[in-house]
Amino acid sequence: MSRAIKIQDTLTGEERPLEPRDPGRVGIYACGPTVYAPVHVGNARPYVVFSLFKRFLEHEGYEVTFVANVTDVNDKIYEAARQAGVPSEQLAREMAELYRRDTDGLGLGRPDAEPLASETIGPIVELIGALIDSGHAYAADGDVYFDVATFPGYGKLSNRPLEEMQQGEDDATGLKRHSQDFALWKAHKEGEDTAWDAPWGRGRPGWHIECSAMAEQILGVDFDVHGGGSDLVFPHHENEIAQTEAARNEPLARLWMHNGMLQFGDEKMSKSAGNIRSLAGALEQYGRDALVMYFVQGHYRKPIEYSERTLAAAARAVDRIRELVRRLDGEEPDAIEPYADRFFDALADDFNTPTALAALFDWIGEANRRLDSGEQVGAGDGLRAMLRTLGLANLLDVAEAGADDEARRLMDEREAARAAKDFATADARRDQLAELGWQVRDTPDGPTLVPLR
Ligand SMILES: [Zn+2]
Numbered sequence: 001m002s003r004a005i006k007i008q009d010t011l012t013g014e015e016r017p018l019e020p021r022d023p024g025r026v027g028i029y030a031c032g033p034t035v036y037a038p039v040h041v042g043n044a045r046p047y048v049v050f051s052l053f054k055r056f057l058e059h060e061g062y063e064v065t066f067v068a069n070v071t072d073v074n075d076k077i078y079e080a081a082r083q084a085g086v087p088s089e090q091l092a093r094e095m096a097e098l099y100r101r102d103t104d105g106l107g108l109g110r111p112d113a114e115p116l117a118s119e120t121i122g123p124i125v126e127l128i129g130a131l132i133d134s135g136h137a138y139a140a141d142g143d144v145y146f147d148v149a150t151f152p153g154y155g156k157l158s159n160r161p162l163e164e165m166q167q168g169e170d171d172a173t174g175l176k177r178h179s180q181d182f183a184l185w186k187a188h189k190e191g192e193d194t195a196w197d198a199p200w201g202r203g204r205p206g207w208h209i210e211c212s213a214m215a216e217q218i219l220g221v222d223f224d225v226h227g228g229g230s231d232l233v234f235p236h237h238e239n240e241i242a243q244t245e246a247a248r249n250e251p252l253a254r255l256w257m258h259n260g261m262l263q264f265g266d267e268k269m270s271k272s273a274g275n276i277r278s279l280a281g282a283l284e285q286y287g288r289d290a291l292v293m294y295f296v297q298g299h300y301r302k303p304i305e306y307s308e309r310t311l312a313a314a315a316r317a318v319d320r321i322r323e324l325v326r327r328l329d330g331e332e333p334d335a336i337e338p339y340a341d342r343f344f345d346a347l348a349d350d351f352n353t354p355t356a357l358a359a360l361f362d363w364i365g366e367a368n369r370r371l372d373s374g375e376q377v378g379a380g381d382g383l384r385a386m387l388r389t390l391g392l393a394n395l396l397d398v399a400e401a402g403a404d405d406e407a408r409r410l411m412d413e414r415e416a417a418r419a420a421k422d423f424a425t426a427d428a429r430r431d432q433l434a435e436l437g438w439q440v441r442d443t444p445d446g447p448t449l450v451p452l453r
Contacts, residue, residue, distance in 0.1 A: 003060055003348040007225070008301060010233060010256035011157050015350060018255065020224050025063045027219035028054060029253070031211060031228035031236065032114070034071040035095035036080040039102055040276035041291075041306060042229075042262040042269040048295040048391075049259045049351075050227050051108040055389045056347045068111040069214045070096050072118050073204050078192050088193050092118070098280075105283040106292060108391045113218050117210040121196045124205045124213040127247055128184045128198070136246040140175040142187025142201035148180045151242045157256065158234035167235050182239055184209045208239035212252070216244065226253035230260055230301075231268070257351075260303040269306060277306065290315040292391050296353040317357075321387070321395050324364045325379070327371050332380020336370075339363035340382030347389070360386050397441075397450050407438050407449055414440060415447060 005018040020026050030050040033043050047068065054066045072092040081088035096116070104110075117124075128144055131137035136150045148154045148162070155162060167182045183206040188195040195202050205213075215223065221244060228237065237256070244252040262269040269276055282291055294314035298304035339359050346355035363386070367377045379396055387393045414429035433440060438449045 005348045008350045027065045027223040028225045029067045029215040032068040034074045036077045039279050041282045044279045049300045066111045067113045102279045115214040123217045125198045127213045130247040139200035144185035145181040151246045157238045212240045212243040221250045225255045227257045230258040259300045263303045263305045289318045330376035330378040336366045
């Protein structure tokens with residue numbers, strides 16, 4: 001734990017030190033998708049940001065638990081299931097599977113826990129019960145609402161006066177005491193095909209209480225970092241704070257870390273704006289290396305533009321790394337090691353990936369200069385650690401570096417045979433490659449040769 005890590009905390013509006021509740025361990029909860037449609041590139045941003053933030057913390061010696069929930073009980077899911085004419089459970093299950101498959105395509109590993117709201121009903125009911133018992137919530141006709149007037153801290157995250165806070169829920173039934181109150185539990189309605197029993201009536205949880213319960217179940221309260229998109233600050237995160245703090249008399253989380261939105265032209269990429277690009281489509285079009293690079297080229301807190309221009313810039317940056325890796329051979333010279341320190345110092349300063357990337361490319365520039373003048377330069381621990389933290393260590397296996405012409409010719413012949421559906425020849429070329437010590441790995445950017453170990 002060499003570096004002091006600072007994060008721009010949304011709750012206090014200040015840069016604050018990461019001071020874990022349990023020394024040496026960090027718990028992160030980042031709000032995941034509501035699974036009613038395939039995820040778009042904007043949905044993938046928190047997934048990438050917090051997966052990489054975890055890698056950085058591990059590099060600094062912390063043991064990290066990263067939780068990214070899946071919201072599988074929600075109004076949007078009922079609505080989408082009705083339109084598709086399938087049971088909502090089936091739609092949510094299929095979309096959750098698709099979400100896992102699409103995010104697997106990013107090649108950053110899975111979060112440590114991915115709880116489902118539908119599997120957390122017991123803790124949700126218990127938490128709502130605690131809020132009713134302590135006078136912070138009230139049941140009305142089978143619904144349960146949080147009474148915001150009983151929680152003086154309400155509004156502290158989004159920093160706005162009470163009268164400007166509208167929940168965006170319909171209250172046609174007039175059951176709320178105040179218009180700012182929000183639903184913890186919704187009585188079962190005709191046409192909704194999932195419901196659970198609770199002391200105040202059969203129904204299903206509201207979105208906000210699901211996250212408070214899922215986070216507490218795995219990380220406890222007063223955990224270290226709560227993350228998510230900046231569009232969730234109000235009402236979702238404001239309400240999570242109110243629920244947990246009112247029920248437990250302890251803070252929900254120590255630091256609030258919000259990522260900016262993807263911009264498409266002048267607009268935020270969102271399903272409602274109708275300008276989304278699916279994650280699966282983007283992976284197919286640009287490949288995972290360029291897509292991961294695209295995300296780290298922007299500071300996590302700021303909006304990033306999704307365009308041909310920004311994606312092409314990311315692809316060029318990846319190519320620069322690949323070209324350098326092809327030239328590497330031998331040891332890392334001491335003289336360029338300090339660039340890796342600068343890289344990690346930048347990440348310790350509010351996870352500044354653009355500044356960290358600048359240090360990485362200084363390393364690459366210096367290595368190229370040395371190679372040009374005939375010196376031997378190898379990857380060494382510095383380059384390895386930087387690329388691993390960015391989820392791009394696979395670029396070091398661009399093993400064509402050492403592959404001879406014979407191996408490359410066999411790989412090309414295998415591709416041609418596969419394209420012609422001549423699988424016998426393709427398998428034969430694969431076996432010949434294995435004899436030469438090479439494995440063909442299929443990547444989104446096409447096949448690549450990896451040494452067999
Ligand atoms: Zn959430």
